[in-house]
Amino acid sequence: MSSGPGADSAPAPDPDDSISALKTTKTAKTAKTFDTAKPRKSSMFSSLKVRNYRLFFLGQVVSNTGTWMQRIAQDWLVLSLTGSATAVGITTALQFLPMLLFGLYGGVLVDRLPKRRTLLVTQTSMALTGVALAVLTLTGQVQVWHVYLAAFAVGLATVVDNPARQSFVSEMVGPDQLQNAVSLNSANFQSARLVGPAVAGLMITG
Template sequence: MSSAPGAEAAPGSNPTITTTTRPTAPAGLTASAKRHMFSSLRNRNYRLFFTGAMVSNTGTWMSRIAQDWLVLSITGSSTAVGITTALQFLPMLLFGLYGGVIADRYPKRKLLLVSQASMGLLGLVLAVLTLSGHVQVWHVYAIAFLLGVVTVVDNPTRQSFVVEMVGPKDVRNAVSLNSANFQTARLIGPAVAGVLITAVGSGWAFLINGLSFGAPLIGLLLMRQEELHQVEPTPRGKGQLREGLRYVASRPELIWPIVLVGFIGTFGFNFPIWLSAFAHGVFHAGASTYGLFNTAMAVGSVAGALLAARRTATRLRMLVGAAVVFGALEMVAALSPSMYLLAALLVVIGVFGITINTTANSTVQLATDPAMRGRVMSLFMMVFVGGTPLGGPVVGWATDTYGARVGFLTGGLVSAAAAAAVGLAIHWTARRTQATT
């Protein structure tokens, strides 16, 4: 999940859009330290967070692969896979902004203890249902929806907690390392899941996922609270949701990244649908090939995240350019004649996909007043992942009706077109601002 225009603006200001942010180095911070790829890991609390996340992220990826393959095995339908994905993200679309209000109102560490424990419990319930042979597709739907409800609070809380652990000067690095963490787990999880599903079935992947949440819980409990850069919780009051929306609406440096990731998240990130359909319907292969595709994409994502961790400033046009290339690569990948060429293209798609993610995420965090960060990040995540309930079934239907290639091609086309439109809008806004000053 770099900086963007307005990232260094004072709270309450309404800065103009520029193409580059070059923050001043904090006192005592040398250029080499700024560029240290793993600088955030010097912080003990963040090390605990990072380690726990690595374990639970691996379990999460195992569960995702097992869940998609289980639904496809039960129903034989890519639409059903799309519905599962949609149900998991529907609560974010419906209630995402309220999660941000909660994240701003209560201590984030305590909220994360509750949310992570809840996710682990749901993983164990799905494991019991599957291992006992009683699982039905509606069980998977229900648990996916409940996971989405927990994510409504967990996601903005976890995103904004990063700044409290490492402080503003390391937030770009920490966001990038979080992405590298998640994508490294994506290398391990699908491979292990593919072996487990083939050997003993999906239930063991769900069991490992449920147990893996013990790691972040232990990490949160061991943190030194006095070392956190804690933000005073926002008192309960009327109109806090509207206040957050007005805050974003008045700041172009927040609006454009959020609009762009909304289109990309809705139409360009439906990989569970496309890749399971390519493995099953195009190349007539099994779960191991689906795991291979996810692993290939994760290789690129890890590389992209580590490159992002070295950046100290980013250009807004990098975000737009990466999104254009991302969409174009998806269109090329849709026409791949072999699974190995598709896997190679997925590596490059992973690089550009994670560049979009890290640039937009840190852009929005750094441009936001700390007291508003939970609400702003909830809007960011609601738009980014909450669009999936709208795009998932549509993309799943297109994939079932016209084939995996057409579904993938459509997602890439929409992503590239949206990026080009946002780029033109940013250029036009900048020129209009310059003309009036």
């Protein structure tokens, strides 16, 4: 025979209180998760704290500036050799034609190749075309077809070089600094686009 609840018996737990406590615990965990996942604030040059990217960035300053200088110089050289605006147009077309024809395949090829080694090959090949053209010009042996060939070779290298650079940046800095690194790369390119032709013009007229 049951004696029933007495005066000293503990009261039965309220189901509503248990549900409320469970909701409070879940809310606290969710808030903690969001706080942990909150991205860190980065400064304007935060990605340059990564040593490898800093070296890469400085190298790209030289490379991009030199590329834009070469574009102006080769157009001026063709105009000096031929006196033809059409020949200058052909030079420009030959440099950008590979990107138009093979640009879609460049990214596919880069995905299958080691990025660092690919960039070493493309950057070296572009530098060598510039050196070869300079030697031919200084020795008085340059002909217009030499410039055409150099322009097309640089265009071919660019097809692979551009996507390789973009992919390599993400490997160096990681996802946290990727947005900042991409912004700095864009500023680098646009600055070289301004400075390179200006320096080339001063050297030509000087």
